[in-house]
Amino acid sequence: MTIHGLILIFELMKFSTQELIEGIRSGNKRLIAKAITLVESKKTEHRIQAEDLLKQIMPFTGKSVRVGITGVPGAGKSTFIENFGRLAISNGKKVAVLAIDPSSAINKGSILGDKTRMEELSKEENAFIRPSPSSGFLGGVANTTFETMMICEAAGYDYILIETVGVGQSEVLVADITDVFLFLKIIGGGDELQGIKRGIMEMVDLIFINKVDQDNLQKAKNTRLELKRALDFIPPKEKDWKIPVLLGSALHNEGLGEIYAKIDEFIDLKKKTQRFEEVRTHQAEKRFEYWVQEYILAMMKKSDSVEEAYLDHKKNASTMVSNPSTEAKLFVEKFLSKDSD
Ligand SMILES: Nc1nc2c(ncn2[C@@H]2O[C@H](COP(=O)(O)OP(=O)(O)OP(=O)(O)O)[C@@H](O)[C@H]2O)c(=O)[nH]1
């Protein structure tokens, strides 16, 4: 075991589940951070404690507004979160900031710490920022972020702001754990570069064109017009909600009040139409289904012969000896079909 691993175990052993829960409930940031470290750990004994802790805090979760924020690198997501977070705090709210970074799972090391510095926000008593990268596989990253979010909710945070970091799957993962999905766009750069693919547009609830000032106001308005035209071809995600395209500057604190009001309006609408609960239920079911598959596979692979067969079938699929779906079916049927027992 590495020194870091030993320190982690020692650090976590110092706190009982009950102490951590009391710490979370009383808003003790040090203990909140410890609890998050616990749910992030992959060690079996930590996992057992984490699951016990999560079970006990579940009744206190669910009351926050979960906001996902996406946009190309440099679009201003962190700057937006810093100033939006401060605005929410000035309105009497508590704000937690998390990041989801599937690329750190793939490349291991991550520069997430740098990317989520948010100096002003971090000084606020009513803000909690968790920059630590999640490691593991793609679904696991989203799961860790979800469990971290549960801890923040039990600690009484009203807004959970989740920044997508890295490219690829992060939008889908964030959309699957949030209530409102905000897309930060910058002028120019071309639609392809800005990831305005249909897939992303279908997930978006609000668009903020960032870095708008007097010099580029006209260009920003043109961009808005183009976006609105593009949106006309996208089937509406929520009935009665026309995706707002707002202009402003995250850095200079312009337009953030409008976004704040729009998020409120959107959440109100979703609650009124029962969509709020409906979507959260669907998200939870999807997570459950995902984990059923993960655990079945993990349990099965505990047997050497199954692991061996798994690798054989996987190889047939990866070397294109056979169709991947066929190989998966053959593998599962070998061990789970009725005649195998
Ligand atoms: N002029 C101007 N600059 C901005 C604005 N918002 C952000 N920036 C600048 O744009 C740069 C990138 O901002 P970040 O907030 O780090 O962007 P990000 O989207 O979080 O970037 P990644 O985390 O790397 O994906 C920084 O230098 C910001 O100061 C704005 O409204 N106007």
Ligand SMILES: [Mg+2]
């Ligand atoms: Mg950032």
